[in-house]
Amino acid sequence: MRLIVILYLSFLLVIPVSLIFWRTFSHGVAPVWHALQDPAMTSAFRVTGIVTGISVVIDTVFGVTISLLLVRYRFFGRRFLDAILDLPLAISPVVVGLALILVYGKYGWFGGFLERHGFQVIFALPGMVLATVFTSLPLVAREVMPVLEEIGVEQEQAARTLGAGPTQTFRRVTLPAIRWALAYGVVLSMARCLGEYGAVSVVSGRLVNKTQTLPLIVDQSFQNYDVTTAYTASFVLAAIAIASLVVISLLRPKERA
Amino acid sequence: MTRSSAATVAPGRRHRTRWIRPAPGVGRLGRGGALGLGLATLWLSLLVLIPLAAVVLKSFSHGAGNFWSAVTAPDALAALRLTVETSLLVSLVDVVMGTLVAWVLVRDEFVGKRILEVVIDLPFALPTIVAGLVLLALYGPQSPLHVNLAQSRAAVFLALLFVTLPFVVRTVEPVLIELDHDMEEAAASLGASRFVVFRRIVLPNLAPAIAAGTALSFARAISEYGATVLLSGNIPLKTQVASVQIAGQIESDNTAGAAAVATVLLVTALLVMIALTLLQRWARRRG
Amino acid sequence: MGIDVHHITKRFGDFVALDDVSLSIPTGQLTALLGPSGGGKSTLLRIIAGLEEPDSGTVTIEGVDATALPPQRRNVGFVFQHYAAFKHLSVYRNVAFGLEIRKRPKDEIRTRVMELLELVHLEQFADRYPAQLSGGQRQRMALARALAVEPSVMLLDEPFGALDAQVRRELRDWLRRLHDEVHVTTVFVTHDQEEALEVSDEIVVINQGAVEQTGTPSALYDQPANEFVMRFLGPVTHLGGHLVRPHDIDISLTPEPATHAATVSRIQRVGFEVRVEARTADTTDADEVSIQLTRGLADRLDLAVGQQLWLRASHDASALDLTDTPALAVS
Numbered sequence: 001m002r003l004i005v006i007l008y009l010s011f012l013l014v015i016p017v018s019l020i021f022w023r024t025f026s027h028g029v030a031p032v033w034h035a036l037q038d039p040a041m042t043s044a045f046r047v048t049g050i051v052t053g054i055s056v057v058i059d060t061v062f063g064v065t066i067s068l069l070l071v072r073y074r075f076f077g078r079r080f081l082d083a084i085l086d087l088p089l090a091i092s093p094v095v096v097g098l099a100l101i102l103v104y105g106k107y108g109w110f111g112g113f114l115e116r117h118g119f120q121v122i123f124a125l126p127g128m129v130l131a132t133v134f135t136s137l138p139l140v141a142r143e144v145m146p147v148l149e150e151i152g153v154e155q156e157q158a159a160r161t162l163g164a165g166p167t168q169t170f171r172r173v174t175l176p177a178i179r180w181a182l183a184y185g186v187v188l189s190m191a192r193c194l195g196e197y198g199a200v201s202v203v204s205g206r207l208v209n210k211t212q213t214l215p216l217i218v219d220q221s222f223q224n225y226d227v228t229t230a231y232t233a234s235f236v237l238a239a240i241a242i243a244s245l246v247v248i249s250l251l252r253p254k255e256r257a
Numbered sequence: 258m259t260r261s262s263a264a265t266v267a268p269g270r271r272h273r274t275r276w277i278r279p280a281p282g283v284g285r286l287g288r289g290g291a292l293g294l295g296l297a298t299l300w301l302s303l304l305v306l307i308p309l310a311a312v313v314l315k316s317f318s319h320g321a322g323n324f325w326s327a328v329t330a331p332d333a334l335a336a337l338r339l340t341v342e343t344s345l346l347v348s349l350v351d352v353v354m355g356t357l358v359a360w361v362l363v364r365d366e367f368v369g370k371r372i373l374e375v376v377i378d379l380p381f382a383l384p385t386i387v388a389g390l391v392l393l394a395l396y397g398p399q400s401p402l403h404v405n406l407a408q409s410r411a412a413v414f415l416a417l418l419f420v421t422l423p424f425v426v427r428t429v430e431p432v433l434i435e436l437d438h439d440m441e442e443a444a445a446s447l448g449a450s451r452f453v454v455f456r457r458i459v460l461p462n463l464a465p466a467i468a469a470g471t472a473l474s475f476a477r478a479i480s481e482y483g484a485t486v487l488l489s490g491n492i493p494l495k496t497q498v499a500s501v502q503i504a505g506q507i508e509s510d511n512t513a514g515a516a517a518v519a520t521v522l523l524v525t526a527l528l529v530m531i532a533l534t535l536l537q538r539w540a541r542r543r544g
Numbered sequence: 545m546g547i548d549v550h551h552i553t554k555r556f557g558d559f560v561a562l563d564d565v566s567l568s569i570p571t572g573q574l575t576a577l578l579g580p581s582g583g584g585k586s587t588l589l590r591i592i593a594g595l596e597e598p599d600s601g602t603v604t605i606e607g608v609d610a611t612a613l614p615p616q617r618r619n620v621g622f623v624f625q626h627y628a629a630f631k632h633l634s635v636y637r638n639v640a641f642g643l644e645i646r647k648r649p650k651d652e653i654r655t656r657v658m659e660l661l662e663l664v665h666l667e668q669f670a671d672r673y674p675a676q677l678s679g680g681q682r683q684r685m686a687l688a689r690a691l692a693v694e695p696s697v698m699l700l701d702e703p704f705g706a707l708d709a710q711v712r713r714e715l716r717d718w719l720r721r722l723h724d725e726v727h728v729t730t731v732f733v734t735h736d737q738e739e740a741l742e743v744s745d746e747i748v749v750i751n752q753g754a755v756e757q758t759g760t761p762s763a764l765y766d767q768p769a770n771e772f773v774m775r776f777l778g779p780v781t782h783l784g785g786h787l788v789r790p791h792d793i794d795i796s797l798t799p800e801p802a803t804h805a806a807t808v809s810r811i812q813r814v815g816f817e818v819r820v821e822a823r824t825a826d827t828t829d830a831d832e833v834s835i836q837l838t839r840g841l842a843d844r845l846d847l848a849v850g851q852q853l854w855l856r857a858s859h860d861a862s863a864l865d866l867t868d869t870p871a872l873a874v875s
């Protein structure tokens with residue numbers, strides 16, 4: 001049984017991923033280095049960085065807020081809110097892109113109005129951020145909520161009786177208690193945001209040097225038979241993904257201790 | 258709860274969050290809370306609810322007849338069929354292999370187990386487009402194994418298998434860890450063989466988690482896009498999945514047609530999520 | 545016959561959990577395995593059930609060498625401290641489990657299960673799930689489940705350990721009555737000496753992986769083999785270099801032969817009993833002597849703090865001479 005599992009995981013997971021590293025450097029480091037210097041590539045790095053940075057911040061703020069609301073309060077519509085929070089994970093990224101275009105595109109519900117006031121959403125950074133946030137929305141909340149529930153309200157109430165205001169209580173009691181779960185959720189959503197492909201490909205317009213992200217580069221250069229660039233970008237993304245997993249697995253035991 | 262993980266809903270945790278009674282001291286909304294709730298709801302509406310509503314409305318913008326003909330157009334129908342059929346098949350494999358992997362990870366000890374533990378989550382963390390490229394490297398035209406699955410339906414199957422791998426594993430694992438070992442010993446002392454213990458004690462107790470993981474697998478599979486793009490070749494009527502078909506419609510500016518197929522996907526995902534919630538409620542009641 | 549345990553040794557890594565334990569448990573009796581936490585009681589019970597393998601030694605159940613048999617072939621009923629209820633099965637199906645495994649006919653199962661549920665007073669809960677039962681009810685269900693397969697021996701590992709004092713006492717009396725009805729050879733683990741003394745026909749005291757003493761409750765209480773057993777079975781105090789039970793001390797208000805002079809330092813009334821602490825001149829009694837009296841006697845003596853007393857162990861008391869028993873470490 002152990003053997004079946006190891007073989008299954010090897011052929012589905014381990015060998016293919018290792019092969020990427022192998023293929024990337026099959027002609028040495030020079031071509032990879034060269035590909036990394038390409039202006040399209042550096043631009044993609046920058047765009048990916050910006051989009052991921054903004055998205056992770058939004059994810060985190062939203063995630064913590066909604067977690068506190070859902071765990072610490074009882075209000076009308078709470079169950080509904082809790083349920084739709086998971087919705088983004090079950091929706092095709094292409095549908096996400098389409099949905100955003102229909103609302104924020106040039107001919108969309110709000111898009112026309114926004115563009116007339118000089119604010120372009122679709123085919124520009126704001127749209128890419130929206131798409132990225134959409135697909136990674138519940139990740140932070142789903143990590144933080146169970147921990148919030150587990151620590152209960154007693155510590156917070158104790159802090160309140162000791163004279164701490166709501167903000168102080170949050171900063172000094174709640175935040176330290178959830179920090180590992182929060183870190184875990186943040187790393188998770190960062191990994192997800194970096195790699196978002198489908199939704200971003202629909203809303204970005206794929207303008208080279210402007211709205212091209214790393215995952216888009218992988219696709220495009222592969223279709224154009226520029227295998228080196230495709231592998232190089234993939235290599236970077238895969239390395240980040242693996243690094244995130246390692247960070248997460250290091251965070252986990254601490255969280256339990 | 259230990260380590261349900263990575264870019265998923267982590268249902269092991271989720272059912273816990275869902276059905277708890279209000280903790281003592283849990284409050285009503287104060288002024289700050291109400292403001293937070295207002296902003297969160299507004300954000301959720303602008304980002305998720307309104308755009309999704311726009312998709313559904315758009316799909317019916319030219320009447321139900323057009324919706325129907327867009328969904329039953331040969332390429333749309335073929336894409337939807339391929340998506341659903343392959344997803345079902347993938348879910349089936351996930352049930353068996355996911356449970357098996359979880360079992361080995363929890364109950365077995367061997368060198369390299371810790372590495373497998375980490376690697377399991379790779380499909381969650383790896384960008385989907387990279388996942389496609391990765392699989393293409395081993396099962397594409399330049400396969401070192403000399404199996405070329407590129408541009409075939411098998412490739413779609415493989416891609417979906419890859420991206421859904423962790424769901425069942427990660428939902429079953431925590432339940433298996435917390436499964437009361439005494440229960441198995443009690444069954445053994447009552448005369449049950451190892452196989453009977455597994456079938457009559459372990460499996461029924463894992464069933465809700467397996468079902469939850471499978472539902473997530475299925476929901477993910479029907480909506481997968483990135484991993485299939487490079488691998489499947491996107492041949493209409495043959496290897497094109499629903500998401501790719503929608504993307505094509507968007508590119509050719511047929512947003513109404515795209516919205517129609519998207520609505521079908523949305524409704525399917527919604528049904529799966531509702532089924533999952535009901536399932537968890539039912540499992541909860543059993544204790 | 546009954547259960548014979550021969551020279552069982554069990555190690556966990558370097559740690560010796562059972563060290564060459566031999567034991568003979570007679571058929572039809574209710575035997576308690578008594579001892580402090582970590583002493584190896586559960587390990588011994590689990591080895592008898594086949595849930596754990598000994599490193600050496602043999603186990604014989606009703607004349608059959610069971611050492612190599614897997615648990616499902618030993619025909620023992622095992623009851624766990626935390627019930628081990630099959631959560632996904634109703635009470636009825638839980639109890640029926642062993643019979644279903646044995647492929648008994650449906651109506652035979654039905655009759656037997658209902659009979660057992662009646663025996664454990666759970667007949668109206670047949671269709672509930674374990675989650676809907678109280679702890680005591682769950683444990684009774686577990687007992688019925690183990691009894692259903694008509695095991696040749698019943699093994700209970702701290703069956704009442706997870707229950708509150710009241711329910712514990714009820715179930716304890718109930719177990720005794722049940723055993724008088726069913727008469728199956730039963731071994732139960734406990735670290736509660738009162739429970740062991742009250743319920744069992746025979747007690748085996750286990751400490752640090754070895755058997756300290758075996759005997760009837762009164763034999764153990766009255767003739768403890770060593771200091772450990774004496775201490776473990778009830779409160780003790782020192783008097784004149786001897787270990788004595790506090791209620792086995794005679795008090796006199798005048799000097800008498802072979803008594804020890806003492807001064808009352810504290811008097812405490814607890815319900816119907818009175819506890820007196822007294823300090824003797826004897827240097828071997830490191831601490832104060834504790835004496836336990838009935839309230840009637842205390843009132844008649846009219847004791848007061850600072851009063852002079854003369855103490856001696858009652859002539860029929862069990863007392864251990866500390867000078868010739870090696871002092872044992874007691875937790």
Ligand SMILES: Nc1ncnc2c1ncn2[C@@H]1O[C@H](COP(=O)(O)OP(=O)(O)OP(=O)(O)O)[C@@H](O)[C@H]1O
Nearest residue numbers: 556559561579580581582583584585586587588735
């Ligand atoms: N699976 C195991 N691995 C390692 N050590 C074990 C294992 N099971 C028991 N031990 C050790 O063996 C010793 C005896 O354990 P056992 O459970 O038999 O004690 P016990 O007498 O039943 O105690 P308690 O009253 O607390 O249940 C303990 O020190 C325990 O730590």
Ligand SMILES: [Mg+2]
Nearest residue numbers: 585586587702
């Ligand atoms: Mg024990």
